[in-house]
Amino acid sequence: MTDISAQTEPLGGLLTRDRIVKWAPVLVLVALVLLFPFFEFLEDLLEGKDHFYLLDSRFFSIRNAARIGIAAAPALMVAVGVTFIIIMGSIDLSMEGTISVCAVLFAFAFLGWGGTLASWAWLAIPTALLVGALLGFVNGLIHVRLKIPSFMASLAMGFVGTGFALVLTGGDRLRVEDELFRSLLTVRWLNFPIMCYVALAFLLLAWFIQSHTALGRNFYAVGGGEQLAQSSGLNVARVRVMGFTLAGIFFAVGALLAVGRIGIAETATGNNFMFVSITAVVVGGTALWGGIGGVWNTLVGVLIVNVINNGMVVIGLPSYVQDGVLGTLVILAVALSTNRKSVTFVK
Amino acid sequence: MSFIKNFIEQETVSRRNFLLASAYGISGAAAMRMFGPTPVQAATFADPTIAWSYRNRTNPYWNEIVSGGEAFVESLGKPKEFLTHLINEGSSEKSLADVKALLAKTNGELALAIDTNDAPNARPVVEACVEAGAYVSTLWNKTDDLHPWDFGDNYVSHMSWSDEGPAERTARILLDAIGGKGGVVHLGGIASNNPAIERLDGLKNALKDYPDVELLDAQPADWDTQKAAQIMASFITRYGDEITGVHCANDTIGYGVLEALRAEGMDIPIVTYDGNPQAVDLVAEGKILATVFTNPHWGGGITASLAYHAAVGHFKPSDEPHEHREFYGPTIFITPDDAREFKANYLDNVPTYDWQDFWGPSNGQIMYK
Structure with a gap:
């Protein structure tokens, strides 16, 4: 993909x-990372x-890195x-519902089977992953079989998930x-707390996949x-369903953490995971029309x-400025990563 | 999983009732218009429909309110399904439309308890009820110029809570606990929510008497546990050991703050608000210094009860003094000394209230600034 657009710009070089x-x-x-300590520097200077600069920064410290990691x-x-x-x-907007269902079912199973990892309750962890996979699988099937755009199918599945989680907990x-x-x-x-290493391990797994x-x-x-891909003999429907299933598993890991x-x-x-995750993927440089990007972009x-x-x-x-800044970002x-010459119309 | 079945059955029944009500409402309203407006009269009814109009049940707070309404209906010897639920899902338009449909269906033979979703919506709702001859009691939202005594008997009562005073009192408990010096941070609710504003104002009022305590920062945490944990972590980065106490706008924020402190191995006093069961446990364990219980169960029940008993003629609202028409709801302070007793009395066993003791637990007439 990238090679094609590189040829259209012959300037080359660095x-x-x-x-x-x-x-x-x-x-x-x-x-x-360099800007925030600078503001701290200015504040103390005034x-x-x-x-x-940097050495006395509270932001630029291991303790704070761990907080950001958490x-x-x-x-x-x-x-x-x-x-x-x-x-x-495609797009998957079912994460909030999937996370809620996985979290709630995990908690029910965990508490019901002993309430400590040292008992059979550890089985609640694979159970939660399985539930995530199942929800993703259903999501993918609805998208592929009923030919509903992934945006709508997954959004609807997300609402179903949130509603189901509410029925399970009764609001508790x-x-x-x-x-x-x-x-x-x-x-x-x-x-760094263990959850950071768990996330890192799953990131490496995602990179491997x-x-x-x-x-x-x-x-x-x-x-x-x-x-x-279709005309080369690839079963696109199958790939899509597997993609949504895989996403469901990662949502479940997110729920556990x-x-x-x-x-x-x-x-x-x-709550809030949809905004944060989609923002992160896009800001990391994965293109919304597909084919470009990857999990390292997402980490960034x-x-x-x-x-x-x-x-x-x-x-x-104040935090409302944060939302504004993130929206602008x-x-x-997207503006930076869109090659407007190659896009003739925008839906 | 029988609770799922029960829940779905309840939802189906109330949904069906509502659909019938709406369908009837359209034709009923058309029929009424043919015969001209019904005369305004404070007639009473033998067996009025009892309804609660509210946002939805997903929020534990509203769940408690509505369970109070159901407990009241059951105290009349009726099944709790007798209570009609009008769910507005946060839409004032839907709230008003549902009320009008139900008024048409019941021909005004209605005792309505309602939170109108926002303050401006209270007037049209009240006026629609008064015109139809129904009896309405409001909770939380109304504008300052709308008063029950301006509508004779049909606008029975309004109950609300002022959070400023109780939040000030928990702030004083916190400030005394840190010895009247140091720095506190405040994690608030959604910035534009009235309770969020009042609870921060309460802290600021208390701080006036503690010149050696600095309010280091106040950020909205949107009533959300996870967001609160993240903001508290950032506060710790910015202020570190300068923070000697935390004032939280509600319990759910408090849980997030406790987890952020736990991740850092820190232990500093915090106070919260709402008196949810988990928070009361934490108060009993000494992890939270104080919280405030506003008894939503009683509030939901008594609001329905006031409308009902006025509608059946057990009392005449216009004979009551103003402090019985507009009043503050109850506030109970929970501290480590009384947390276990409180939990046993209010949470583990929901008390059986005398739903005709309308004003006993209330907290005086509403004052406007």
């Missing part, structure tokens, strides 16, 4: 449009305090799941207090040119979103 577009998210992330880990899993779908040129919250399970948050290795399996290559094939983070499973567990995107969320509070800006990211 600063091709493609290179800029490819590395822009990383540059934005680095700029943000108050007449000694402040050595905030980012569940969102990263959800965003990685939806990355596969966006690479295929389930508390998962097991010390062993909560060690996801409370136990730290090298300053993306680049070392036929399924991963097929995602790109479908996103890059569905007609071509979200429950591990606050120790509560409820209908509201899925999730970090950008969470660095902004954290940094804004650290420099003392989405428009910028």
